[in-house]
Amino acid sequence: MKTQNGTIKRIGKSWYGRWREDAIVDGQIQRVQRFVKLAEFDDRYRAKADVRPLLAEKLRPLNEGRTDARGTLTLALFVTEFYEPYARENFKPSTVHGYTKLWRDALCPRVGEIRLRDFKTVDAANMLTAFAAKGWGRRSLQHAKSLLSGIFTYAKNLGVLDGINPVQGTLIPRKAAAPAETHATTPEEVLTILEVLEKAKDISEHKRIQAQVAIGLVFFAGLRPGEARGLRRPDRRGRPRRSGKRRAFQRNFAGHGEAGRLRRPR
DSSP states (O other): OOOOOEEEEEEEEEEEEEEEEEEETTEEEEEEEEEEEEEEOOSOOOOOOHHHHHHHHHHHHHTTTOOOOGGGGGGGIIIIIIIIHHHHHHHHHHHHHHHHHHHHIIIIIHHHHHHGOOHHHHHHHHHHHHHHTTTHHHHHHHHHHHHHHHOOOOOOOHHHHOOOOTTTOOOOOOTOOOOOOHHHHHHHHHHHHHHHHHHOOOSSSHHHHHHHHHHHHHHSSSOHHHHTTTTOOOGSSOOOOOSSSOOOEEEEEESSSSSSSSSSOO
């Protein structure tokens, strides 16, 4: 592979570097020219020789053959073409739904146009800081960080990127609100709810029984809502299975709640 030195040019009060690299354009790998700002013109960077190490650092992965053309994709394109299909194949539908909503509503508008290869820890930090300024709590910020980190972990596993995951070192803003204290429902409260349903006159008998059974299963049997929905007649003969492979029903998919993928019911 031919080694590139690139060229350096000063425009106004800024230094720029120019080089060529493989990139995906309209679905095809093409040789394209890159023109990127390297630094401001100041006392530290007064001559081309001062800026040369900055350009050399950007060219090192190219010259060492450690780059993949897919690394030139924006995060938005990579998620659409690679990560979302992977998530649908490997995660539960409820997880995919949550990831998709979080990505499309919050993360993508903020970082979606950054190229995978150009993404830095500071980009993730700025994103979390902006979310915290909007009132996001620590738990929501952690979810955002985890999703973004998972995207880069998958990119590394595909060989698209080489090096440290840029999201791993991102700090959650300390000023972000801590998770609110939760209240665990007591047996007495559950019995009161069941009694209120028993006396309710504004719902049909079918819906009343359905609600009472659902509450009983979730509270007394310790089932998740999806697992309660996934129960079938044979499960009435004994205790629900506790092996971690209880049937679940999530967003029109049926399968096992904790282990194994869910599938669409036929």
